[in-house]
Amino acid sequence: MFKAMLIKEFLLVSRDKHALAALFIMPAVFILIMSLALKDVFNEDKALVEYAVVDKDNSLESFSVIAKLRANKMMNEHNISEDFSTPKEEGVQFIVVIPKGFKSQFSQSDANSSALQIEVASDIGQSHLMLFKTQILSSVMQVRLDAINLSREMQSGIRGEEVEVKKIELDEKNMMKIHYAALDEDEKPTSTQQSVPSWIVFGLFFVIIPMSTIFISERKQNTLMRLSTMNVSLPVLFGGKIIPYMLINQLQVWVMIAVGMFVVPLFGAAPLTIGGDISALIAVSLALSLSAIGLSILIAVTVDSVEQATTIGGIINILLGAIGGVMVPKFVMPDFMKEFANVSPMSWGLEGFLDVFLRRGTLSDVMYEVVGLMLFGLVSLIVAAGIFNYKIRRVA
Amino acid sequence: MIKITNLLKRYDEKVALDHLTLEIKAGTIFGLLGPNGAGKTTLISILNGLTKYNEGEVTVFGLPLDENLEAIRKRCALIPQTLAFYENLTVIENLNFFGGIQNIEKGLLKKNIEYAVETNRLGSMLHQRASTLSGGQKRRLNIAIGLLNDPDILFFDEPTVGIDPESRNEILETILSFKEANKTVIYTSHYMPEIEKICDEVAIINAGKIIKQGSIESMLTNESANQLIIEIYETPLATLESFCSKMNALTVVDESSLMLEGKESETVARALALLEAENVAVKNIRYGTTTLESLFINLTSKGRTDV
Known part of the structure; x- marks a missing residue:
């Protein structure tokens, strides 16, 4: 009896191709994507940090610090001009400006006047920034020690006596000034601001499941x-789906923002603040919603059962999230994965939201993402309409 | 009302409707019979503008179907075999939705909803979720939705599948009532007793062709064989079986009909004498096969093709 039960269950599972996809293909693809995305994090030979240096001091000391940084395998230097833009636009995570007079900190106790200025991309996490600061400190320290040792050797060689070493401040705050791109002086992005956009994007795409489930039941x-x-045309049919789900998506966005603003602080974390324009936020969330709904309808017209919609919708959602930088920040991904991330509409939506939450983005700043997301949504809807018409004709 | 001439429909290389010609008069309940794959659904789909056809001519209300689809649809309703409504909405919410989507004027819609509710006896369950209705009640809601535009033509695709006999009878009574309202009904079903009960006229379709068409009576009468049907007033089956055992040529068809093998006067006289002796009153004697079902099987079993 039990044997028969086992055989039956194995046969049923082995013939359910969507269950097999969820059990085997999805984890396999997920492992592949996540491994590739995190490839460089655990690879000591690969750079984790993308940075650029603008040297305004042009001194032996500044050259030495730059040389020490270059020697670090964890970091990859980019060349940029002196009139640089934001780190995001320059394609780096950090821009280090070595100010004129930098060399004086090697001889003065107060290094504040010649502190390094570090411009940080606002989506960079604290741990990543800490890593970079440690590397900078270490490089400056080494150069200083080299300078002290050289000075002592020279003086002892000439006079044959011990040299008194001046006390030099090694306070990190005095040695470097951190500034997050697009934020005010001394203003830092919070973990809430950095994480909420990801979960908004992810949450909006979960509309795939209820929407496709209802659509398939109707079919x-x-x-x-x-x-x-009853003379209901396809535009009316699709429109009747798009508008309610778009409103649901907007409600989702504002509920999640409200949670970030009012609930998260109750648990001790920093509250969410919206740095950018509300109009930009609305534009990104509407465009993202259109792309999520377009994809939902495309899935709904393509698959044949509610079970398939739930499985495939869930898989696509997770994979788009993994590719698009929702689960793994794009700045830790290797270059080819960063490029690949751009195929996911979640990536465009995430960039749009990061512009609004972290970079004080205006409507014009997010226009590229908004247009991309809307085009994705419209193309999905057009393809869905074609498939729907074909299937209706075939069934009838 | 509906005139179909030389209709051809192909799905790739397969011919679903093979130069089919058919006319359905206004105010009739028209039965469309055929085995699975005979072309019934294709024909209903074409008449509802869901499927394009390759050749032929279709007019509804005297209007060519292709050029007047929207206007024709406003005067027709399709009641599918499946329960095509929203289980999570209440009865009245479903009626309001399907009425609203058809842009029916508010006052008229209210009147039509009342008619649909009354005709289908849904008044006591208006605020009940559709998912909580019984099988028969769901079927009635399915029909009620089809009445919201007060259609002149109703297409029923096996509306009594999977329901109990009582609910089935209620639905058949409802459909019969449409005749009084001068509506035309095109009815497809596999239940021959249903067809016999409600239809004025029948067309048997097989392999995309109409192989027989006419009134049920004429169909059964014309199909003469060495058999007579004796129609009687309803008598309990046990009584009928008891006296039929006294005469080999006599068999029970149902509570109101017997079949007599042989049409010689001597045989007929013996059977009538037996019936008289048992106090069974005779309504009619006619030539023909036993039932529509046997005629249907006989006709469609020749050269059966799935399309």
């Missing part, structure tokens, strides 16, 4: 066919 029960015989 299976011939409700859609009945609506066709």
Whole structure:
């Protein structure tokens, strides 16, 4: 009896291709994507930090610090001009400006006047910044020690006596000034601001599951066919789906923002603040919603059952999230994965939200992402309409 | 009302409707019979504008279907075999939605909803979720939705599948009531007793062709064989079986009909004498096969093709 039960279950599972996809293909693809995305994090030979240096001092000391940084395998230097833009636009995570007079800190106790200025991309996490600061400190320290040793050797060689070493401040705060791109002086992005955009994007795409489930039930029960015989056109049919789900998506966005603003602080974390324009936030969330709904309808018209919609919708959502930088920040991904991330609409939505939450983005700043997301949504809807018409004709 | 001439429909290389010609008069309940894959659904889909056809001519209300689809659809309703409504909405929410989507004027819609509710006896369950209705009640809601535009033509695709006999009878009574309202009904079903009960006229379709069409009575009468049907007033089956055992040529068809093998006057006289002796009153004697079902099987079993 038990043997028969086992055989039956194995046969059923082995013939359910969507269950097999969820059990085997999804984890396999997920492992592949995550491994590639995190490839460089655990690879000592690969650079984790993308940075650029603008040297305004042009001194032996500044050259030495730059040379020490270059020698570090964890970091990859980019060349940029002196009139540089934001780290995001320059394609780096950090821009180090060595100010004129930098060399004086090697001889003065107060290094404040010649502190290094570090411009940080606002989506960079604290741990990543800490790593970079440690590398800078270490490089400056080494150069200082080299200078002290050289000076002592020279003086002892000439006079043959011990040299008194001047006390030099090694306070990190005095040695470097950190500034987050697009934020005020001394203003730091919070972990809430850095994480909420990811979860908003992810949450919006979960509309795939309820939407495709209802659509497939309507199709299976011939409700859609009945609506066709009632002269309901395809634009009305799709419009009747898009508008309610778009409103649901907007409600999701504001509920999640409200949680970030009012609930998260109750648990001791920093509250969410919206740095950018509200109009930009609305534009990104509407465009993101259109792309999520377009994809949902495309899935709904393509698959044949509610089970398939739930499985495939869930898989696509997770994979788009993994590719698009929702689960792993794009700045830790290797270059080819960063490029690949751009195929995911979640990546465009995430960049748009980061512009608003972290970079004080205006409507014009997010226009590129908004247009991309809307085009993705519209193309998905057009393809869905074609498939829907073909399937309706075939069934009838 | 509906005139179909030389209709051809192909799915790739397969011919679903093979130069089919058919006319359905206004105010009739028209049965469309055929085995699975005979072309019934394709024909209903074409008449509802869901499927394009390759050749032929279709007019509904005297209007060519292709050019007047929207106007024709406003006067027709398709009641699918599946329960094509929203289980998570209440009865009245479903009616309001399907009425609203058809842009029916508010006052008229209210009147039509009342008619649909009354005709289908849904008044006591208006605020009940559709998912909580019984099988028969769901079928009635399915029909009620089809009445919201007060259609002149109703297409029923096996509306009694999977429900109990009582609910089935209620639905058949409802459909019969449409005749009084001068509506035309095109009815497809596999239940021959249903067809016999409600339809004025029947077309049997097989392999995309109409192989027989006419009134049920004429169909059964014309199909003469060495058999007679004796129609009687309803008598309990046990009584009928008891006296039929006294005469080998006599068999029970149902509570109101017997079949007599042989049409010689001597045989007929013996059977009538037996019936008289048992106090069974005779309504009619006619030539023909036993039932529509046997005629259907006989006709469609020749050269059966799935399309």
